[in-house]
Amino acid sequence: MSRRLATALIACLCAVGGAHGVAQAAPTRAGMRPKRDARTQRLLAMEAAKRTRRGTVAYRKGDYEAALRHYHAAADLVYKPALSFNIALCYEKLKDPENAIIHLRKYLASKPPDNYARRARKRVRMLLKIARVAVKVTSYPAGAAIYLDVKGKGVRGRTPFTMRLQPGKYTLYVEAGGYLPSTKEIEVDVGQPNYHDFQLKRQSSLRISVSVAGAKVILDNEDPSKAQLAPVNRVVTPGRHTVRVERLGYYPVTRHVDVRPGDQASLFVDLRPMPRYGYLRVVTNVAGAKVKVEQDEVGDTPLLT
Numbered sequence: 331m332s333r334r335l336a337t338a339l340i341a342c343l344c345a346v347g348g349a350h351g352v353a354q355a356a357p358t359r360a361g362m363r364p365k366r367d368a369r370t371q372r373l374l375a376m377e378a379a380k381r382t383r384r385g386t387v388a389y390r391k392g393d394y395e396a397a398l399r400h401y402h403a404a405a406d407l408v409y410k411p412a413l414s415f416n417i418a419l420c421y422e423k424l425k426d427p428e429n430a431i432i433h434l435r436k437y438l439a440s441k442p443p444d445n446y447a448r449r450a451r452k453r454v455r456m457l458l459k460i461a462r463v464a465v466k467v468t469s470y471p472a473g474a475a476i477y478l479d480v481k482g483k484g485v486r487g488r489t490p491f492t493m494r495l496q497p498g499k500y501t502l503y504v505e506a507g508g509y510l511p512s513t514k515e516i517e518v519d520v521g522q523p524n525y526h527d528f529q530l531k532r533q534s535s536l537r538i539s540v541s542v543a544g545a546k547v548i549l550d551n552e553d554p555s556k557a558q559l560a561p562v563n564r565v566v567t568p569g570r571h572t573v574r575v576e577r578l579g580y581y582p583v584t585r586h587v588d589v590r591p592g593d594q595a596s597l598f599v600d601l602r603p604m605p606r607y608g609y610l611r612v613v614t615n616v617a618g619a620k621v622k623v624e625q626d627e628v629g630d631t632p633l634l635t
Contacts, residue, residue, distance in 0.1 A: 371408075378408035385416065394423040411440035415450065427457040431520045462494040463518050467502065469528040474506035489528070504528045532592035538562045538573055541600045545577040560599075568593070575599045579606075610635050 385400030398420040405413040414437040421430035434454050438447060467476050469489040476486045478493075479501050486493060489504065495518045505511040509530035518524055538547050540560035547562045548554050550572050560575065568591040576582045580601040589595045612621050612633040619631040628635050 374407045378404040378410075381407065382413065382416075389416070389420065389423075394420045398424070411437050411442060414440075415446075418450075418453070422453070422457065427461040428463065428520045431457050431461060435521070458497050458520075461497055461520055463497060463520055463524055464492055465495050465516075465518055465524045465526070466490065466492045467504070467526050467528070469504050469506070469512075469530055471506055471509070471530065474504045474509075474528065474530060477503035477505070502526060502528075504530065506530055508533055533565050534568050534589045534591060535594050536562075536564050536566045536571060536573075536587060536589055537594075537596040538564075538575070539596070539598045540575055540577075541598070542577050542580060545575050545580070545599075545601060548574040548576070573597060573599070575601065577601055579604055 381400045381404035385397045385404065388394075388400060389397035398417060401413050401417045401420060404410075405417070414433045418430045418433035418437065421427070421433065431454055434450050434457070438450050438454075441447070442450070467487075467489055472489050474489045476489060476491055476493075477483070478486050478495075481503055497519050499515065499517050502514045502516055503511060504513075510533050512528045512530055514526060514528070516524075516526060536549075538549075538560055540547070543560075545560045546554075546557040547560050548557045549562075549564060549566075554576075557576075566589055568589055571587050571589060573585045573587060574582060575585075580603050583599050583601060585597060585599060587595060587597050610623075610633075612631050612635075614631040617631060621628050621631060621633050621635075623635075
């Protein structure tokens with residue numbers, strides 16, 4: 331750029347508030363850019379074209395970083411959709427498929443001719459296969475295990491953790507001891523927020539103690555044959571639970587317990603013994619003798635009662 335042109339360009343930028351705030355543009359409504367006069371537009375277009383040519387020369391020489399700087403500068407001056415395509419090519423050469431995809435999508439959003447659009451979409455599909463997007467996973471409490479899609483594949487990491495994933499759909503599982511596990515369906519994409527936080531809820535638990543050792547505890551509708559011996563510690567869902575306690579020689583007891591989310595509830599059951607009866611055998615030297623207990627006649631000898 332000649333010194334005269336550069337001076338004129340800076341002067342024009344100043345006129346619209348573009349250099350050091352020397353001169354401010356007239357107030358405009360939010361979201362509207364100040365209008366540029368024809369001379370300013372012409373000068374900006376000339377500089378943008380020059381930057382574009384320099385970018386092309388650098389690209390052909392294999393200096394992709396320089397090409398990228400020139401194309402970005404041209405786009406900042408006067409944006410044209412083709413610049414987004416050129417910028418994407420530079421990022422692709424610089425092994426940055428994520429930024430390449432972002433600019434190709436910007437180019438496609440301008441609705442280019444079909445033949446160019448097909449070419450851009452093909453490159454996007456190709457780049458999506460090699461792109462890796464940073465996905466950050468956090469949780470409360472920290473240190474929760476992270477599983478991806480299939481838990482059998484093992485733990486991917488522990489929160490807070492950042493992993494790089496190919497764009498696509500996944501299922502995240504997060505687990506921590508003493509807390510209910512949480513699952514989330516996620517879609518990983520380039521240029522989108524890929525941060526996922528899990529606020530895990532404490533597990534509800536129920537401890538059942540019994541006054542007599544060897545008592546069986548049956549919870550809700552469990553199979554009695556699989557009953558556990560007290561004391562019992564169980565992780566339970568919030569809500570009402572039915573507890574039945576049984577022991578040979580004792581009256582069975584049924585209790586209802588309401589457990590709130592995150593509660594560590596406990597229940598003590600005091601079993602009462604059933605009455606115990608003995609046996610009495612009466613034998614006499616003469617069969618058929620009448621036997622009374624207190625005032626009640628209970629039978630004839632020989633007698634077992």
